[in-house]
C-alpha cells in the first residue's frame with residue numbers, strides 16, 4: 001500500500017482480533033522504515049512464519065523480522081518490561097539482530113506485577129475472559145493518573161517510593177475483592193532495579209521521532225493489536241479490551257496527528273473468530289465450529305484458549321470500515337475454507353423482526369440479533385499455491401467479490417497460508 005503519496009499506513013484488526021495482522025505487517029514491513037505499535041501490550045500474540053520458523057510477537061512490532069526496519073513501542077502501549085526483555089532475548093537466540101533497532105516511548109505506561117494480580121482478581125467476578133496480562137488495571141491507573149511510565153525509571157529513587165504507594169493501594173483492593181494473594185514492595189523494587197538499566201537507554205520521545213521520519217519522506221507502518229470489536233469505545237462493551245484498537249487510536253498512541261495518516265488497512269479473516277467472553281452472532285453450530293477451529297488452528301497465540309469460530313459477518317466488517325475509516329481490506333486464511341462445499345456469509349442482523357441498520361451498541365441486543373445468511377458455493381480446491389487473483393478458483397473469487405461488496409471497502413491483499421510468500425497483492 002505504500003506509494004509515492006502513501007507514507008503512513010495503519011494496519012488494524014477489523015473483527016475480534018487474531019485476524020493475522022502480524023503476517024500482514026511482516027509482509028508490508030519489507031517496504032517500511034519504521035513499524036510502530038500503538039496500543040495494547042502483552043495481551044497480543046502476532047504470529048509470523050518464515051520458512052519453518054514461527055515467531056509469536058507480543059510487544060515487539062512485527063517489523064523486527066526485517067532488518068531494514070526500526071521498531072517503536074508507542075506511548076499508547078502498556079509495556080510489561082519483564083516480558084518485553086524475554087521476548088527481545090528470545091529473538092536474539094533465533095539470530096534476529098535487534099540491537100539499535102527498537103525504541104520505547106518514555107510516555108508508555110508500565111505493567112507491573114500488581115496489575116496482573118488485580119486483573120486476575122477482577123476476572124473472578126467480572127468474567128470478561130481477559131488474557132490475565134494486567135492490561136485493564138494498567139490502563140485504569142493511566143486514566144486515574146496514578147500510572148508509572150517508562151520515563152519514570154530515570155528517576156528511580158522517587159519512582160520506587162511511588163511504586164510502594166501503588167503496591168499498598170493494590171493490596172487494599174485485593175483484600176476488598178477477597179483475593180488471597182498480595183503484592184510485595186521488595187519484589188517490585190528488585191524488578192525496577194533489574195530492568196531500569198536496560199529500559200532507560202531504549203526510551204525516548206518516539207512521537208517526535210516518527211513525526212520527523214515522516215517529514216523526511218520515510219515510510220511508517222502503525223501496527224494495531226486486537227480488533228475493532230474489542231475497542232473500549234466501539235467494541236462489544238464490556239467484553240472489550242481497555243484501549244482504542246481502532247485507527248483513531250493509532251494517531252494518539254503513536255504520538256502523531258491524525259492528518260499524518262494516509263491509508264488504513266483492515267485485516268479480516270475469511271470467516272470470524274473470537275476468544276474470551278461476549279457475543280459472537282455468526283458463531284457456527286458445534287460440529288462445523290469444531291471443523292473451522294481444527295482447519296484454522298484456532299487457539300489463542302498467548303493463552304492457548306480455543307477460539308470460538310463462525311462465518312464471515314459483514315455487519316461487523318461494515319461497521320469496522322466505518323469506525324476505522326478503512327481504505328482497504330486484507331482477507332486472511334482463505335485457504336481454511338478450501339474444503340467446504342457451501343459457505344454461509346452473514347449479511348446483516350434482524351432484531352425483533354426488523355433489520356438492523358447499524359451495529360447494536362448494547363450486548364443485550366447483540367445477544368438477541370438473528371443473523372441473516374446468504375450461502376455461497378465453496379471451491380473445494382486448494383488455494384495455498386495462488387499468488388495472483390487469477391490463480392484462484394472462480395468460486396473463491398466470487399466469494400471475495402461478495403465480501404468486498406458487503407463490506408464496502410476494496411480488498412487489497414488475500415492471504416492463503418501462514419508463510420510469508422503465501423499472499424496475493426490485488
Ligand code: IMP
Pocket residue numbers: 016017018043044045128129130131132133134135136225226230239240241242275276277
Ligand atoms: P485483555 O485485553 O487481556 O484485558 O482482555 C480483554 C478481552 O480482549 C478478552 O476477551 C480477551 O480475550 C480479548 N483479547 C485481548 N487481546 C487479544 C488478542 O490479541 N486477540 C484476541 N483477543 C484478545
